[in-house]
Structures are given as C-alpha cells and as structure tokens.
Amino acid sequence: MRGLAGFLLCWLLLLAPHSTGVAAQETQPDPKMPCANWMGGAPGYPGHNGTPGRDGKDGRDGLKGDKGDEGPQGPKGEPGPVGSRGFPGPPGSPGTPGTPGQNGRDAFVHRSAFSVGLTERSPAPNVPIRFSKIFYNEQGHYDPSTGKFLCNVPGTYYFAYHLTVYLSDVKVSLFRKDKAVIFTYDQFQSNNVDQASGSVLLHLSSGDEVWLQVYGEGDKNGLYADNLNDSTFMGFLLYPDPENY
Ligand SMILES: [Ca+2]
Numbered sequence: 001m002r003g004l005a006g007f008l009l010c011w012l013l014l015l016a017p018h019s020t021g022v023a024a025q026e027t028q029p030d031p032k033m034p035c036a037n038w039m040g041g042a043p044g045y046p047g048h049n050g051t052p053g054r055d056g057k058d059g060r061d062g063l064k065g066d067k068g069d070e071g072p073q074g075p076k077g078e079p080g081p082v083g084s085r086g087f088p089g090p091p092g093s094p095g096t097p098g099t100p101g102q103n104g105r106d107a108f109v110h111r112s113a114f115s116v117g118l119t120e121r122s123p124a125p126n127v128p129i130r131f132s133k134i135f136y137n138e139q140g141h142y143d144p145s146t147g148k149f150l151c152n153v154p155g156t157y158y159f160a161y162h163l164t165v166y167l168s169d170v171k172v173s174l175f176r177k178d179k180a181v182i183f184t185y186d187q188f189q190s191n192n193v194d195q196a197s198g199s200v201l202l203h204l205s206s207g208d209e210v211w212l213q214v215y216g217e218g219d220k221n222g223l224y225a226d227n228l229n230d231s232t233f234m235g236f237l238l239y240p241d242p243e244n245y
Contacts, residue, residue: 112153113236114142118163118225125216128175129223131233142235148211151204155240160199161212164230168222170196171215177208188222201238210235 116131123129128147142149151157159174165186173180186196202210212233214221225231 110153110155110240111237112139112141112151112155112157113234114139114149115232115234116142116144117229118223118231118233121225122221122223123214125214125218125221128211128213129172129233131212131231133229135232135234146211148209149235151206151208151210153237153240154205154243156201156203156238157210157235158199158201158238159210159233159235161197161233162231163196164224165194165196165222166224168220170194170222172196172198172223173213173215174198174200174210175213176202176204176210180213186222193224194222 114137115135116137117133117135118129119132120130130144130147131142132144134142134144137144139152141152149159161172161174161184163170163172163184163186165188167188169185169187171183171185173184174182181202182198182200184196184198186194188194204210214223223231
C-alpha cells in the first residue's frame with residue numbers, strides 16, 4: 001500500500017504545473033527534459049579525453065623570400081704581411097761627364113839638360129872650363145860665358161864628360177859648389193891620342209853650380225879641341241825632388 005501511495009503522489013506533483021499541455025507531451029516526449037524519460041537513470045559523467053592523434057606530414061617548402069637590405073661597411077682590416085724582396089733593377093744610365101780638371105803644372109819647369117863642346121885648346125887651368133859650343137841648352141841652365149851649370153830644379157842630376165887628350169897629361173875635376181867631386185887623370189902617351197872620361201850622379205839644390213876645371217900650372221895642358229867636337233860636357237835632370245810635383 002505504501003509503495004503505491006508514493007507513486008501516486010509523485011505522479012500528481014509532476015502533473016499539476018503542466019496540466020494544460022499534457023496531451024502533447026504524452027504523444028512525443030522530449031528526451032532533454034528532466035523526467036521526460038522518467039523510466040531511465042540520471043545522465044552519466046562525460047568521458048575522459050582521448051589520446052592525441054599522430055603528427056601530420058610536413059608541408060611543402062614555401063616560396064623564396066625577397067633579398068634583404070645591404071648591410072653597412074665593416075671597419076678597415078689590419079695591413080697584410082711584408083712581401084718578399086723583388087729582383088734587382090736594371091743598371092742606370094751613365095752619368096753626366098764631370099767638369100774638366102785644373103791645368104797641371106807645366107812640365108817644362110821640371111826639365112833641365114845641356115850638352116856642350118869645347119872649341120878652344122888648352123883652356124886656362126884652375127878656373128871653370130868654358131864649353132862654348134852648344135849642342136843643347138834649351139832651358140839655358142848652362143852659361144857658356146862662365147862654363148857653369150846652374151841648378152834651377154832641385155833633384156838628381158847626371159853629369160858626364162868625354163875629353164880628348166893630346167901632347168900632354170890632363171887632370172880634370174868636376175866641381176860642385178867650389179868643391180871637386182870626382183877626378184880624372186890621363187897620362188899622355190907619345191904618338192897617340194888619349195881619352196879622359198868621367199860621370200857622376202849628384203843631388204843638387206836650387207842655386208848649386210857644377211862645372212869642369214883643369215888642374216895645372218902652365219898653359220900647355222893636353223886638353224884638346226877642334227872642329228870635330230872631340231871634348232864634350234853634358235848633364236841632365238834624372239828626376240826632380242818629390243816636393244816639386
Ligand atoms: Ca893615357
């Protein structure tokens with residue numbers, strides 16, 4: 001009895017507010033309305049989310065983008081290492097000729113020579129013999145009026161004499177500055193013609209005089225002379241002193 005009463009009560013409660021539309025609901029009940037399917041249970045809870053699906057395939061490449069703007073110029077780099085040495089260059093062209101040098105000293109000042117001959121027989125003794133025939137006296141350093149050679153160029157000189165001796169002995173000396181340097185003596189042989197010769201190297205200073213002189217007491221010395229130039233006297237500068245160059 002009690003079950004049936006409850007059922008009826010519920011039925012009345014549900015029917016009362018909708019009494020005017022009962023006919024339509026009875027023919028096609030709405031499943032969404034509560035209590036419409038009053039014979040079923042309450043709706044269940046929503047199910048859990050399913051597992052994620054697998055990743056899809058990669059898409060095709062997109063179109064190439066436009067070229068970007070040009071960037072600003074970077075800072076200047078460090079200098080590179082020094083390169084290797086190059087090959088030698090070709091020889092240069094000849095230089096311009098230099099200016100002419102100064103004129104040298106006239107070599108004439110370093111010349112001194114003479115060659116003379118005797119023209120008078122038996123010259124006076126104890127004084128310079130005067131050789132008056134001139135073969136060579138370009139510089140005039142020999143004085144035929146005195147028979148003396150005067151040194152003008154300091155240096156070393158060579159002197160020589162070749163004398164013909166006839167009829168009597170001859171003794172001569174070559175003098176330098178009033179002093180006899182060498183002697184030559186020839187003893188005459190009868191019926192003959194002799195020769196007396198001498199030569200010497202001397203160093204002379206400017207102003208030194210050189211000459212030949214006959215020793216004797218009379219005027220009849222055997223020093224002979226004629227037009228064949230038998231007796232001669234000569235001298236020349238072999239080389240001047242270095243300070244004269
Ligand atoms: Ca002799």
